[in-house]
Amino acid sequence: MKKNILLIISLIFIQFSISQEKNVPEKKIQKGFGKIDFMSLGLPENDPNMGFSGIHYNIFLKDWAYTGLGIYGAVSGNKGGFFTLGFNAGIKKFITNNVYTDIGFHYGGGGGASAPDGGGAFFLPHVNLGYQFKNFSLNTGWSYVNFFDGGAIKCNQVNIALEIPLDFDYTNYKSSESTFDFKTLENSDWNILSKKTSLLMHFNNLKIRGNAQNTNVQIFGEATISLAGFEFANYFTKNWFGFVKVDGAYDGIKAGYMDVFLGGGYHFSFNKNRTNILTKFGLGAGGGGGVDSKGGFLLYPDFSVEQQIFYDIFIAINKGYILSPDAHFYTSSLGFGLKYYIERNGIIANEKSFSLGKFKGLEVITKHDIYFNAERDSNPTEDLNQFSLQINLNLNKNLYIAGQTSFAIFGNAGAYAEGIVGLGIKTNSLFNKKTTVFIQALGGAAGGGDISTGKGLIIKPSAGFEYQLNNTLSFRTEAGYIKAKGGSLSSSLFSFGINYHISFLKMNH
Structure with missing residues (x-):
């Protein structure tokens, strides 16, 4: 009798373990x-x-x-x-x-x-x-x-x-916001070393430096260019990381300045990992807005200090330089922002201990934007068409943060570009679980191409819907409005495109 009871208990335990493991979303590898x-x-x-x-x-x-x-x-x-x-x-x-x-x-x-x-x-x-x-x-x-x-x-x-x-692990988007304890995850394919990633949303100020013979000093004096942008970093070891940084001007000079950097850095933590010091060096390109950066090749040395304010969220302050190799364009930089650290796609971490794993939704949207009757500073008004990239990170099932960059493709404004961020709200799946309705509000920097954006600050609210095509793709369309502060751009907009959506495993305390 005892043997039978033990056998039944063992079978129940095995079945429970198997069913728990099956409930964990399958880890897939994208090459x-x-x-x-x-x-x-x-x-x-x-x-x-x-x-x-x-x-x-x-x-x-x-x-x-x-x-x-x-x-x-x-x-x-x-x-x-x-x-x-x-x-x-x-x-x-x-x-x-x-x-x-x-x-x-x-x-x-x-x-x-x-x-x-x-x-x-x-x-x-x-x-x-x-x-x-x-x-x-x-x-x-x-x-x-x-x-x-x-x-x-x-x-x-x-x-x-x-x-x-550069491969990455993922699972289906429908698994986003699902939570699992470590006991369950230990019996799954996610029982591997986690990867560390960070996302920084920041404001940066570039003060133009140089002697009286410097072209940019002659044009702007020692003006301060106000920038807004983001930085994405991925860690290769405990301390070494690579990053991509993109900024656009919204004040200080005429709209149009932009820079993009690719580089690496070293991360040092102390104070029980509540305080970080980072040194970074990047190579990239920049210019626009009347800035003379010659060929556009720029250097970016930087020193940052970060302080934890809530779990994985840090406030960051940076000091450095952005300059061309011959200092023809030479600025000192000072900025601040919020940084979000993510331990992802594995439950084994180098330093931190976690109790839960939650799958978070990530969306990469490519689309075609149309601004109707986009005002120009000097040229005749006409429609503006853009190629646009938007990335959404779900905060929960219905709220997401978004970053978007767009570049002109038709409409006699080839130099026009945008870099904006914001928040969005979306419904749960409707109509046979295929359709989602959303509303979002983005703002940031834009300029160039004779589009009338003043010094570059724009706001861009919109609403639309998505229709799911398969596990990773949806058709997306939206309508809205774009308005420039300090410029005449004030246009209705329409866009359509494709949303590539997946989920990744994020470790929680």
């Missing part, structure tokens, strides 16, 4: 790679060639097909402040174990620095041959750039690229 490429674009008339460098992230749809997003910026020549944003697609096929071909294209929009970019839309196909090393690959080949919406930049050139594998 992908990061890419940095460079090419020298031949410009018309007497302009020198423009060094054009991009940062991309691509995911594999199949073993041989990929798609992703990329941002380009000028790094040499005389077009500092020239930026573009777009999407990639291509085919990679291995000829041998190490040699491969890469045939693909990039489509996007942007411009700047008085370049002949027309409306901003451009097409960039490439045919490359590459070699796969152990931890990275190099490829090179032919590419062609055509700013086809009234632009005059049309050229063939050689491109060269460095690629590194």
Whole structure:
């Protein structure tokens, strides 16, 4: 009898354990790679060639097909402040174990620095041959750039690229906000070392420095350029991390200045991990808004201090410099912001102890925006079309924070760009659990392309809906309004696009 009771209890326990494990969302792996490429674009008339460098992230749809997003910026020549944003697609096929071909294209929009970019839309196909090393690959080949919406930049050139594998773990979006205790997670595929990520939303002030002979001092004096932006960092070890930083001007000078940096840093914690000191160094591109940054290549050394204010939220203060190598453009920077640290996709952490794991929803939205009758400073009013990227992080099932950047593609405003952040509210799934309705309000910096944004501050409320196509994709459309403070831009807007949505495991106290 006792044996039978023990057997029944054991069977119940095993069944309970199995059912608990099945309830944990399946950990999936998305194969992908990061890419940095460079090419020298031949410009018309007497302009020198423009060094054009991009940062991309691509995911594999199949073993041989990929798609992703990329941002380009000028790094040499005389077009500092020239930026573009777009999407990639291509085919990679291995000829041998190490040699491969890469045939693909990039489509996007942007411009700047008085370049002949027309409306901003451009097409960039490439045919490359590459070699796969152990931890990275190099490829090179032919590419062609055509700013086809009234632009005059049309050229063939050689491109060269460095690629590194960057895979990530995820699960279906429908699992977001599901919570599991560690006992349950220990019996799942999520029982692995966690990865540390941070997101910083900040304001930064650049004070122009230099002697009386410096071009920018002559133009602006020692003006202060007020910027708003974000920084995303991913940790490779306990202390070493890589980051991407993007800022846009909203005050101090005429709208249009922007900078983008890629770099690395070292993180030192003390005071029981409540206080952090970070040193960072980045390389990137910047310019616009009348700033003379020559070719656009910039350096970014920085020192930051962070203090915990609530669990994984820190207030950050930074001091550093943004300058061109020859100090032709030279500023001191001082900023502050809020940083959010995330331990994700694993329950084994280096230093911290957690009690729960919660799946958080992440959305990456690519869309086409239309501003109707967008006011200009000097040119005739007409519609403005943009390629736009928005990233949402769910705070709970119905509230999310959002960051968005957009670049002109049609409408004779190739240099126009935006960088905005805000909050959104959405409903639970409706109509057969396929449709979600949302409303959001974003604001931040915008300028360039003769669009009348004053010094660059804009607000952008909108509402719309999404229709789920499959586990990771939804169709999205919205309507709203954009208004510039200090400028004449005041337009209704409409957009449509695709939402790629997934969930990741976030560790909670």
